[in-house]
C-alpha cells in the first residue's frame with residue numbers, strides 16, 4: 001500500500017505539477033531478506049507471477065510503439081527480453097526458490113540473476129557473455145514492477161498525466177528539450193534556483209524544485225508526485241486532499257491572472273508619477289509573446305547561449321541571424337538587448353567548442369574572455385547580430401567584463417564586422433549600442449573608467465552576488481550565504497547606479513532579484529529606474545511599483561545602506577508604506 005510522504009526542497013520555478021516520477025538514475029531497490037512464513041509462500045508466488053505478466057505486457061506495449069528502423073533494431077532486443085521472461089528454466093527456478101527456500105520474490109530474482117550472470121561470465125564466446133546484460137535488464141524490469149508502490153487508483157491518474165523528472169542534476173541543454181517530451185516538472189537533489197537550468201525552467205514555465213536531497217532515495221519510478229515549485233514541497237502519493245489543493249492552485253492562478261490583467265498595458269509609474277522602465281529577459285519565442293502581451297518596453301536580456309546549448313555543433317551565421325532577427329521582429333520596434341555568448345568550460349561541452357576542462361570554470365575562460373579567445377566564433381555571432389539590427393533597434397551586451405580593455409577589443413571587432421558587412425552589400429543599422437554586463441566586482445568598482453567606453457550597462461546581480469560574496473550560485477549547500485541583500489551587495493549596487501546616473505548612461509538590473517517584488521522598493525530607493533525580468537513577473541512588479549512613492553523611497557537610501565540585517569531593511573521600508 002502506498003503511503004503519502006513529503007520531501008522538502010527549494011522552490012526554483014513557480015507553479016505546481018502533478019505527474020509520474022521518472023528517475024534519471026534507477027531507483028535503489030531495498031530487498032526484504034526475511035524468510036517467508038508458510039502462509040506467505042503461495043501469495044508470494046502469485047505476486048511474482050503477476051509481476052512477470054506485467055513485465056511481459058510492458059514489453060509488448062513498448063514493442064507496439066516502435067516503427068521503422070527503430071522497430072527492427074530495438075525490436076530484436078525486446079523480443080529477446082520477452083523470450084527470457086518466458087523461459088521456464090528462469091521462472092520455475094524462481095518459484096522453487098520461493099517454495100523450497102522460503103525466499104521473497106525480490107531476493108529470488110536477485111539469486112537467479114547472480115547464478116545466470118556467473119554462468120554467462122564463464123562462457124568464452126564474447127557475444128554470449130554480452131547477453132548477460134539482457135538478463136540484467138529483464139530481471140531489473142521485474143524487480144521494478146514488484147517494488148512499484150502505486151495503488152490502482154494512482155495508476156489510473158498516472159496513466160493520464162505526464163512525467164516529472166527526478167535526478168541529481170539536470171543540464172540546461174536537457175531542460176531545453178523537455179517540454180516537447182511531455183515533461184511537466186523537475187526535481188533535483190542538488191542545484192540552486194540561480195542555476196541556468198532553473199532560469200530556463202522558469203522560462204519554459206516548468207515547475208522545478210531543487211535541493212531535494214532525499215528525492216532519489218525515497219521516490220521510485222512511476223510514483224505519483226505533486227510538486228510545488230514555489231514552496232519547494234514534493235508530495236509523493238498525494239491524497240484526495242492534496243489534489244483538491246492542486247485544483248485550488250490552478251483556480252487561484254487563473255484569478256490572479258485576471259487581477260493582474262489591469263496592469264497589462266498600464267504605464268509603469270510609481271504613485272508619485274515616476275516612470276520606471278520594465279524590460280523582459282527572454283530565451284524562448286514564448287517569452288517574447290508574453291513580453292509584448294505584458295507591455296514590456298523591450299528585451300533587456302536575450303541570453304544567446306541557449307541557442308548554442310541545444311546542439312552538438314556551433315550554429316552558423318545564417319542560423320543565428322534568423323534567430324536574432326526573429327526576436328527583433330517579434331518586438332516590433334522595441335529595443336532588443338542581445339547578450340553575446342556567455343559560455344564557460346562548465347557549459348561548453350555540448351556546443352562543439354573544444355574547451356579544456358578547468359578546475360574553476362566560474363573564474364575561468366568564460367563570457368567575453370572566451371569570446372575574445374575564439375575571435376572567429378565571436379565574429380560570426382557579432383555579424384549575425386549586426387545583420388539583425390537592420391530589422392529594429394538592437395543593443396549588444398557583453399557578459400563578464402572585468403576591464404575597459406575588453407570592451408575596447410569588442411568594439412574593434414564589431415566595427416570591423418560592420419565594415420565587412422557593409423562592403424559585402426548587407427544592410428545594417430547605422431547605429432547600434434554596445435553595453436557591458438556589470439557582474440564582476442572589479443568592473444563595478446572600476447565602473448567610472450569602464451562607463452566611458454559603453455553606451456549602457458546591465459547589472460547582473462546573479463553573478464555579482466556570487467563573486468562579491470565568494471558564494472557559488474549553483475551550490476545549494478551555501479544557500480543561506482547567497483544573499484543579494486547583503487549590505488556589501490547593496491552598497492555596490494547603489495554605487496553602480498549612482499555612477500551610471502552621473503554619466504547619464506542607462507542602467508538596468510537583469511538578475512533574478514529584478515523579478516522579486518520584495519526587492520522592488522529597495523532597488524528603487526537605491527535609484528534604479530530600469531528592471532529586466534522574466535515576463536511572467538512583469539505585471540507583479542508593475543503592481544509593486546504602482547504602490548510605491550518614489551520620492552519617499554529615495555530619501556530612505558542612506559538608512560537602507562546602514563541596515564545590517566533583513567529585519568532592519570524591512571523596518572526602514574515599512575516607514576515608506578503609502
Ligand code: PEP
Pocket residue numbers: 199301303342439459460461462463464510511512
Ligand atoms: C546575472 O549574472 O545576473 C545575469 C543576468 O546573467 P546570468 O544569470 O545569465 O549569468
Ligand code: MG
Pocket residue numbers: 399439460462463
Ligand atoms: Mg551572469
